Amino acid sequence: xxxxxxxxxxxxxxxxxxxxxxxxxxxxxxxxxxxxxxxxxxxxxxxxxxxxxxxxxxxxxxxxxxxxxxxxxxxxxxxxxxxxxxxxxxxxxxxxxxxxxxxxxxxxxxxxxxxxxxxxxxxxxxxxxxxxxxxxxxxxxxxxxxx
Numbered sequence: 001x002x003x004x005x006x007x008x009x010x011x012x013x014x015x016x017x018x019x020x021x022x023x024x025x026x027x028x029x030x031x032x033x034x035x036x037x038x039x040x041x042x043x044x045x046x047x048x049x050x051x052x053x054x055x056x057x058x059x060x061x062x063x064x065x066x067x068x069x070x071x072x073x074x075x076x077x078x079x080x081x082x083x084x085x086x087x088x089x090x091x092x093x094x095x096x097x098x099x100x101x102x103x104x105x106x107x108x109x110x111x112x113x114x115x116x117x118x119x120x121x122x123x124x125x126x127x128x129x130x131x132x133x134x135x136x137x138x139x140x141x142x143x144x145x146x147x
Contacts, residue, residue, distance in 0.1 A: 003050040007043030010036045034066050091134045102126045118142050
């Protein structure tokens with residue numbers, strides 16, 4: 001196959017990977033994308049050397065700093081703040097809305113409290129849309145009463 005055509009294909013695939021990573025970050029597609037872009041440009045400039053061991057050496061030498069730089073960049077972008085969690089015990093006294101009817105001794109009911117939805121039961125049947133208050137919690141479910 002013609003080295004110039006292969007080089008152009010490498011540039012196209014590399015650019016597609018870099019663009020994909022820019023739009024959907026986190027897949028580390030930037031690493032092969034940049035490698036393919038550089039090797040494609042190298043192949044356009046030196047087409048006679050594209051299918052030699054020089055290309056392999058360039059790819060290996062290029063990959064190491066790209067990996068280190070990508071990991072450093074993602075660590076900087078991601079920050080070090082731990083994800084927030086909600087403990088069921090901290091919900092006692094909070095208000096919510098029933099999204100699936102609650103029943104006594106049945107955890108099929110669901111209550112939305114803030115932005116989270118919790119399994120819930122109650123002492124009486126509480127229909128969908130009713131405002132409730134959490135009166136107790138156990139594990140990952142809550143016990144609610146009409147507000």
